[in-house]
Structures are given as C-alpha cells and as structure tokens.
Amino acid sequence: MGVIADVFSLVFGSRRNALRETLEVFRENAEAGAARAHEMQSAALSQLAAEFQYGGKSRFDRFMDGVNRLPRPLLALGTLALMGASLSDPVWFAARMQGLALVPEPLWWLLGVIVSFYFGARHQVKSQELQHALAASMARVPQVAANIAALERLRAEPPDAATARTEAAAPLDAAAAAEDNPALDAWKARRG
Structure with a gap:
C-alpha cells in the first residue's frame, strides 16, 4: 500500500499538482497568462498617461506656440x-x-539645415501631442464601454416598458394630438 501511495504522491504530488506543473513547462497556463497580459497592459497605459500629464500652459508657452x-x-x-x-x-x-x-552656396546649405531642423522639431512636437491625445482617449475607454453597455441594456427593454415612461409617452401624445388637428384636416381636404 505504501508503494501505491508513493506513486500517487509522485504523479499528483502531496499538496502540489506535479502533473499540472509538468504540463505548464510545455504549455502556458492560459488564465495566468491573461492575468499577466492584463497587468502589463494596465501598467503600460498608466505609464503613458502619467508621462503626458502636465498642467496648463503659461503665457510664455502660449506665445511661443503662436510664434511657432x-x-x-x-x-x-x-x-x-x-x-x-x-x-x-x-x-x-x-x-x-x-x-x-x-548668396554663397554654404549659406544656402545652412539655411536648408535650419529650416529642416525647425520643421523636424515641429513634427516631433506634433507627434508627441498626438501621443498625448491617444493616451487621454485610451484612459476614457472604460467609461465609453460602460456607456455602450448601458445603451445596449436600454435597447433590450421591451416596447411596453418604454411606453410607461413619460419621456417616451410624450412624443406619442403629440402624435395623437396632431391627428385631431382641424387646420391640418382642412388643408388635406383642399389638396385632395
């Protein structure tokens, strides 16, 4: 009996799952991998959002943006x-x-370098502003997903539930009142 218990403890482990641990050497645990990927993505988004957090611009910064x-x-x-x-x-x-x-040729080269550095720096600033806007958009993703889920729940409600609300009943009352419009009836009679 002791040999069988030793074989079972070898295969299944005592308080450990040797079979699972052996399989995880060849194939990743999907649940643990998903948790690690989620943690890594959350950390990357937090770092990106923190990188672009800055307060309002000063008057000098706004002036220089205008000059640029x-x-x-x-x-x-x-x-x-x-x-x-x-x-x-x-x-x-x-x-x-x-x-x-x-104008001598070296001066034209110098002008070309200055202009290309200016426009290159301007391109760099614009791409960083784009990354800031993307980080801000990505930070709003959970709120947008919650709003979409709330809208989907509203779509799933049956029509009877919508007529019980005063907001939904108001257009219906207006349509019913439009049917009892004598001026509209007279106009229709004259046309047809």
Whole structure:
C-alpha cells in the first residue's frame, strides 16, 4: 500500500499538482497568462498617461506656440507675394533675384539645415501631442464601454416598458394630438 501511495504522491504530488506543473513547462497556463497580459497592459497605459500629464500652459508657452505657427504661413504668403511682385514690377523682382544669386552656396546649405531642423522639431512636437491625445482617449475607454453597455441594456427593454415612461409617452401624445388637428384636416381636404 505504501508503494501505491508513493506513486500517487509522485504523479499528483502531496499538496502540489506535479502533473499540472509538468504540463505548464510545455504549455502556458492560459488564465495566468491573461492575468499577466492584463497587468502589463494596465501598467503600460498608466505609464503613458502619467508621462503626458502636465498642467496648463503659461503665457510664455502660449506665445511661443503662436510664434511657432508663423513660419509656414509666412513662407507660403511670402512666396505668393514674390509671384505677385514679379508680375507687377518685373525690374524690382529681377534685381532681388540677382541679389539672391550672389548668396554663397554654404549659406544656402545652412539655411536648408535650419529650416529642416525647425520643421523636424515641429513634427516631433506634433507627434508627441498626438501621443498625448491617444493616451487621454485610451484612459476614457472604460467609461465609453460602460456607456455602450448601458445603451445596449436600454435597447433590450421591451416596447411596453418604454411606453410607461413619460419621456417616451410624450412624443406619442403629440402624435395623437396632431391627428385631431382641424387646420391640418382642412388643408388635406383642399389638396385632395
């Protein structure tokens, strides 16, 4: 009898499940894996939301945001103004273009680097703002899911339950009152 008990305790374990532990070496426990994945996703979302938490912007920050928005419109409007100037006063425009022709090539390279760094930095700021907006949206997911579930429960109610409410009965009363409208009846009689 002692040998059989030892075999059973070897296979099933004493207070341990050796069979389950052996299987988990080859195949992950689905419940534990789902719990770990949920914990990891929650931690990642919390970290992302905390990363983008910042208070209101100061006046200087708002001013600098306004200044940062100027170069693109100024470049576009300046180009259109140059096109207009070339049509209205070609001699003046040609003199300015001759002046640009005298600018040395390294200065053009420097201007290109400055402009590309500006627009690259602007792109970086915009992508970070997008990530902030995504984190804020992801933080609202549980509330949205709860709202959708509440709306689905309302859809599942039978029609008799809806007529008992005063909000649902009000449009029905208005429709019934519209049927007893003498002016509408007279208009219908004249038309048909």
